[in-house]
Amino acid sequence: MIRAYGPALALIGLAALVPFAVSANTVLNFIVFALIIALAAQGWNLLGGLAGQFSFGHAAFFGTGAYAAALLQTRYGVNAWVAFALGIVLAAAIGWVIGFLSFRSGLRGSYFALVTLAFAEVLRILANASAFTGGAAGTLVKLDVRPENFQFVSRAAFVWIAVALVGAVLLMTIAIMRARFGAWLTAVRENEDAARALGVDTLAVKLKAITLSAAITGAAGALYVQYFLYLDAGIAYGPWISIEALIAPIIGGIGTAFGPVLGAVALHVFGEAAKLVAGGVPGIDLVLYGLLLVATIAFAPDGLMGLLMRLGRRKTKEAR
Amino acid sequence: MPSTAPRMRPGPKAASPSKKTVMFAPDIILAAVLNGLMTGSVYALIALGLTLVYGVLHIINFAHGATLTAAMFAVYVAQTMLAIDPYVALVPITLLFFVLGYGVQRFVIGPASHGEDRNILLVTLGLSIVIENAMLSIFRSDTRSIDVPYAFESIDLGFTFLALPRVAAFGVALLVALLLGLLLTTTDTGRAIRAVAKEKTGAALAGIDVAHIYAVTFGLGAACVAIAACLLMPTFYVTPRAGNAFVLVAFTIVVLGGMGSIPGALLGALFIGVVESLCGLFFGESLGQIGIFLIFILVLLVKPTGLFGARA
Numbered sequence: 001m002i003r004a005y006g007p008a009l010a011l012i013g014l015a016a017l018v019p020f021a022v023s024a025n026t027v028l029n030f031i032v033f034a035l036i037i038a039l040a041a042q043g044w045n046l047l048g049g050l051a052g053q054f055s056f057g058h059a060a061f062f063g064t065g066a067y068a069a070a071l072l073q074t075r076y077g078v079n080a081w082v083a084f085a086l087g088i089v090l091a092a093a094i095g096w097v098i099g100f101l102s103f104r105s106g107l108r109g110s111y112f113a114l115v116t117l118a119f120a121e122v123l124r125i126l127a128n129a130s131a132f133t134g135g136a137a138g139t140l141v142k143l144d145v146r147p148e149n150f151q152f153v154s155r156a157a158f159v160w161i162a163v164a165l166v167g168a169v170l171l172m173t174i175a176i177m178r179a180r181f182g183a184w185l186t187a188v189r190e191n192e193d194a195a196r197a198l199g200v201d202t203l204a205v206k207l208k209a210i211t212l213s214a215a216i217t218g219a220a221g222a223l224y225v226q227y228f229l230y231l232d233a234g235i236a237y238g239p240w241i242s243i244e245a246l247i248a249p250i251i252g253g254i255g256t257a258f259g260p261v262l263g264a265v266a267l268h269v270f271g272e273a274a275k276l277v278a279g280g281v282p283g284i285d286l287v288l289y290g291l292l293l294v295a296t297i298a299f300a301p302d303g304l305m306g307l308l309m310r311l312g313r314r315k316t317k318e319a320r
Numbered sequence: 321m322p323s324t325a326p327r328m329r330p331g332p333k334a335a336s337p338s339k340k341t342v343m344f345a346p347d348i349i350l351a352a353v354l355n356g357l358m359t360g361s362v363y364a365l366i367a368l369g370l371t372l373v374y375g376v377l378h379i380i381n382f383a384h385g386a387t388l389t390a391a392m393f394a395v396y397v398a399q400t401m402l403a404i405d406p407y408v409a410l411v412p413i414t415l416l417f418f419v420l421g422y423g424v425q426r427f428v429i430g431p432a433s434h435g436e437d438r439n440i441l442l443v444t445l446g447l448s449i450v451i452e453n454a455m456l457s458i459f460r461s462d463t464r465s466i467d468v469p470y471a472f473e474s475i476d477l478g479f480t481f482l483a484l485p486r487v488a489a490f491g492v493a494l495l496v497a498l499l500l501g502l503l504l505t506t507t508d509t510g511r512a513i514r515a516v517a518k519e520k521t522g523a524a525l526a527g528i529d530v531a532h533i534y535a536v537t538f539g540l541g542a543a544c545v546a547i548a549a550c551l552l553m554p555t556f557y558v559t560p561r562a563g564n565a566f567v568l569v570a571f572t573i574v575v576l577g578g579m580g581s582i583p584g585a586l587l588g589a590l591f592i593g594v595v596e597s598l599c600g601l602f603f604g605e606s607l608g609q610i611g612i613f614l615i616f617i618l619v620l621l622v623k624p625t626g627l628f629g630a631r632a
Contacts, residue, residue, distance in 0.1 A: 284453070
């Protein structure tokens with residue numbers, strides 16, 4: 001037990017101490033944002049990394065979580081914490097529907113990537129055109145800084161909430177990987193036909209994976225809107241989040257529990273550094289993201305986690 | 321990725337939607353259909369490149385849209401800085417993009433993906449991010465267009481006018497599709513491409529250099545979008561994201577026509593062009609695209625092999 005969960009618990013504990021060590025708002029902002037991306041990436045990793053189903057449209061879940069959390073508050077006066085929870089539920093529901101439609105028709109590989117991309121685009125166009133979501137002008141959540149409104153004076157509170165969510169998903173991912181469900185996910189990833197032949201209900205396994213995945217990424221969306229208090233169709237359903245959610249696990253180590261978190265943090269440290277070096281040239285950080293993605297696939301298919309493991313193994317060898 | 325619907329600047333007297341009139345005169349509908357067919361012909365070129373690469377490599381080239389954007393900027397630079405007319409630039413730019421496409425597949429995508437389909441998908445996605453944002457860094461997000469003297473010339477059909485550049489695009493696009501078909505059916509390279517598409521191990525055993533054929537196919541795909549860019553630029557604008565909107569439409573076309581099918585891509589493109597034009601006429605500009613996506617999702621869910629596709 002300690003061997004399996006110890007490193008995760010230690011990391012969570014360390015992360016929770018960060019607000020005591022750092023008080024600069026820019027740093028805390030950076031941490032919250034990186035953790036929101038990490039959460040979205042953890043969701044992607046569950047479906048893409050563990051079950052091998054590459055989605056190019058996780059924005060559909062991020063956006064649904066975000067819009068649900070925002071609109072329930074602004075339009076129906078629902079309490080922010082309740083809206084947050086309902087946002088996760090609605091994202092999970094969208095995930096189940098998209099999963100049911102596409103997995104039932106047997107879509108895999110390129111086809112699954114395309115259909116998820118298309119769903120996210122349809123939602124983006126609808127959200128951009130509809131008056132209910134505030135259209136192209138977007139939606140503002142009213143600023144009313146009280147804990148019962150899920151708004152806090154100190155940024156540290158958001159750091160702790162983000163750490164708690166990312167930590168919970170981290171522990172859950174480890175638990176899944178140790179459970180029978182995790183073995184089924186691996187079986188589906190490695191050889192779906194063989195898994196089915198051995199009696200794994202692959203449709204049910206994939207549906208469970210996409211629903212859980214959507215819920216996690218939806219939580220990232222709901223947290224995003226609660227932190228920034230503003231949302232439009234481009235932020236919620238735009239391709240940027242689909243890409244971030246996919247790159248982070250691949251850079252960090254696809255299909256590992258720590259990969260998405262490590263990847264998201266590394267990617268954003270790298271992005272900030274690139275922005276410093278390149279100055280005000282727009283897009284240069286994303287050029288580097290893209291190059292990093294290609295280079296990772298080419299030279300380090302197991303990502304940063306793979307590199308760390310290799311380093312660790314060499315160290316233990318030398319110690320002997 | 322797309323931020324705006326790909327919409328041509330309306331030709332002279334293009335039908336504009338009005339909310340009050342429910343019925344349209346037949347000649348307005350006919351004009352919309354003709355305009356749709358001409359838009360569809362450019363879609364066809366983009367879709368041909370996509371379907372060709374899918375047919376052979378069995379992956380979707382997610383860098384296709386970024387390639388189109390890059391080609392459109394190449395046309396823009398040729399016209400504004402070197403004063404070369406887009407129709408003259410068509411030949412050198414097409415050749416340039418063939419070579420670029422060949423090189424990228426041979427020296428980047430091939431080696432980087434270790435022969436795994438999933439990796440090819442991700443590498444092309446990575447390349448699209450790189451190209452798109454490199455364009456953004458160089459050209460910024462301004463909307464740019466070129467001025468050519470014949471941009472507003474038109475042909476009078478009696479009941480409607482057709483913009484000359486779009487008629488030219490229609491003709492060239494059909495010609496290119498024909499040439500591509502001939503290339504695939506009558507030349508040795510074409511036969512090799514079809515052999516690799518059917519069975520790559522068998523083709524390799526028969527002495528075909530599979531890596532070379534992959535790269536040639538990729539080059540042809542890039543050449544197709546380069547031609548499309550030359551035909552688009554006289555009547556369209558370019559931004560660092562311009563290509564993606566077209567490519568999402570091209571995805572729909574390729575799925576509708578059947579992945580890997582060339583006649584499917586051609587007919588699908590003309591059909592989608594008309595659907596888009598009519599949706600724009602009846603439902604207004606902003607929702608015109610929804611029709612396309614709904615067709616896309618519906619086809620993917622109901623018949624992923626498309627109308628002409630052989631396999632899923």
